[in-house]
Amino acid sequence: MKRKLTSRFIRYAKINTRSKHDETGCPSTTVQFDLAHMLVDELKSLGITELSVDEHCYVVGKMASNLPEDHIAYGKTPVIGFLAHLDTAPDMSGENVRPQVIEKYDGKDIVIGFDESKKEKIIIKLDENPELGKCVGHTVITTDGTTLLGADDKAGITAIVTALEHIKNEQDFLHGDIYFCFNPDEEIGRGTACFPLEKFPVDFAYTIDGGSAGELNKETFNADSAKITVYGRDIHPGTAKDIMINANRVASYIIEQLPRDLSPEKTSGHEGFIHPTEMNASTGEACLKMILRDFEEKGLQANKVILEEIVSRAKKEFPGCSIDLEIQHSYRNMLLKLDQNPQVLKRLEDAVKKAQVDYQWLPIRGGTDGAELTRRGIPTPNIFTGGQNFHGKTEWLSIDVLMKTTEIIKHLVRV
Numbered sequence: 086m087k088r089k090l091t092s093r094f095i096r097y098a099k100i101n102t103r104s105k106h107d108e109t110g111c112p113s114t115t116v117q118f119d120l121a122h123m124l125v126d127e128l129k130s131l132g133i134t135e136l137s138v139d140e141h142c143y144v145v146g147k148m149a150s151n152l153p154e155d156h157i158a159y160g161k162t163p164v165i166g167f168l169a170h171l172d173t174a175p176d177m178s179g180e181n182v183r184p185q186v187i188e189k190y191d192g193k194d195i196v197i198g199f200d201e202s203k204k205e206k207i208i209i210k211l212d213e214n215p216e217l218g219k220c221v222g223h224t225v226i227t228t229d230g231t232t233l234l235g236a237d238d239k240a241g242i243t244a245i246v247t248a249l250e251h252i253k254n255e256q257d258f259l260h261g262d263i264y265f266c267f268n269p270d271e272e273i274g275r276g277t278a279c280f281p282l283e284k285f286p287v288d289f290a291y292t293i294d295g296g297s298a299g300e301l302n303k304e305t306f307n308a309d310s311a312k313i314t315v316y317g318r319d320i321h322p323g324t325a326k327d328i329m330i331n332a333n334r335v336a337s338y339i340i341e342q343l344p345r346d347l348s349p350e351k352t353s354g355h356e357g358f359i360h361p362t363e364m365n366a367s368t369g370e371a372c373l374k375m376i377l378r379d380f381e382e383k384g385l386q387a388n389k390v391i392l393e394e395i396v397s398r399a400k401k402e403f404p405g406c407s408i409d410l411e412i413q414h415s416y417r418n419m420l421l422k423l424d425q426n427p428q429v430l431k432r433l434e435d436a437v438k439k440a441q442v443d444y445q446w447l448p449i450r451g452g453t454d455g456a457e458l459t460r461r462g463i464p465t466p467n468i469f470t471g472g473q474n475f476h477g478k479t480e481w482l483s484i485d486v487l488m489k490t491t492e493i494i495k496h497l498v499r500v
């Protein structure tokens with residue numbers, strides 16, 4: 086299985102599927118179809134025939150139950166779905182990915198390439214990668230230092246396809262209906278924007294997307310975004326006295342007023358934050374974009390109040406300037422709905438134990454497609470893949486951990 090996972094993952098990783106922010110199309114980039122079509126062909130060649138890719142680049146398919154009618158579990162087995170996303174992060178190039186395979190990793194720092202601009206080696210350091218220390222003897226895959234790897238989330242796709250292949254080929258492997266979906270645009274927060282819910286009639290599902298060995302997720306942030314527009318007054322600086330209202334200064338003031346401890350760089354675990362992500366400013370007008378996060382709804386509301394107070398202080402500080410604050414809903418923590426479906430979580434815990442992995446429920450300090458699906462009625466927790474350092478050149482993946490993920494998928498559906 087290890088060799089199969091390795092070669093399959095490398096094949097997927099080499100296909101550029103980078104998504105793009107601020108595109109209105111669904112999918113955001115057409116390159117994602119390249120992998121989608123390839124997956125359809127591959128799964129068909131494996132004998133899985135009920136699948137298709139739609140115009141929005143969602144690959145959805147089904148492996149029908151093989152339970153005999155006289156089986157005790159016939160008609161009582163839950164219908165389970167699995168999801169992984171096709172796209173890779175917009176932050177970093179995903180073109181010409183050249184995966185490097187390290188067999189029997191020796192437990193030392195890994196030199197993956199050379200940074201010409203900084204004139205220094207690109208190194209995956211053991212002391213910065215505690216998970217790496219647990220992977221001695223594993224097959225580890227890295228980049229050559231020029232792109233991201235795309236283990237996020239081609240590792241997830243690899244595990245699902247390989248599990249389906251095994252389930253299909255293993256004699257006496259009894260299972261109920263299994264659905265799978267490979268979706269575009271997760272990385273830009275639009276993974277479920279055009280989700281064909283009617284083609285995915287499952288009782289519950291699991292996303293296979295990221296994380297250390299044993300990491301399971303049932304919790305995400307509550308998330309909103311804020312857009313602050315500052316209207317100043319521009320005039321020639323030579324005659325500006327008592328007339329100019331410099332939007333640059335107002336915008337800087339607003340950012341400076343944000344509590345520094347309430348930032349992604351100062352928080353971890355269950356702590357929330359307000360994070361300014363973008364600032365476009367000139368003397369006459371400025372636009373600030375921020376994201377607001379908290380695991381508790383009331384924490385998110387408190388962050389909103391902080392922002393409102395800062396804006397009203399700025400208005401007093403810079404008389405005559407006008408400031409618009411617009412808050413938009415992004416997504417909500419899936420914990421509440423998942424806790425109402427304990428059998429979905431219990432089934433996963435049992436499968437992980439059968440694969441002999443120690444598990445931990447950890448909060449996702451971000452979103453997941455599962456959060457939106459959960460909101461729409463399909464409870465969808467997340468399962469680890471063994472990938473690390475996502476969205477960057479030092480991204481790496483342990484194939485041995487991915488092998489466990491693949492086993493877990495099989496345990497989840499085996500009757």
Ligand SMILES: [Zn+2]
Pocket residue numbers: 170237238271294295
């Ligand atoms: Zn991902």
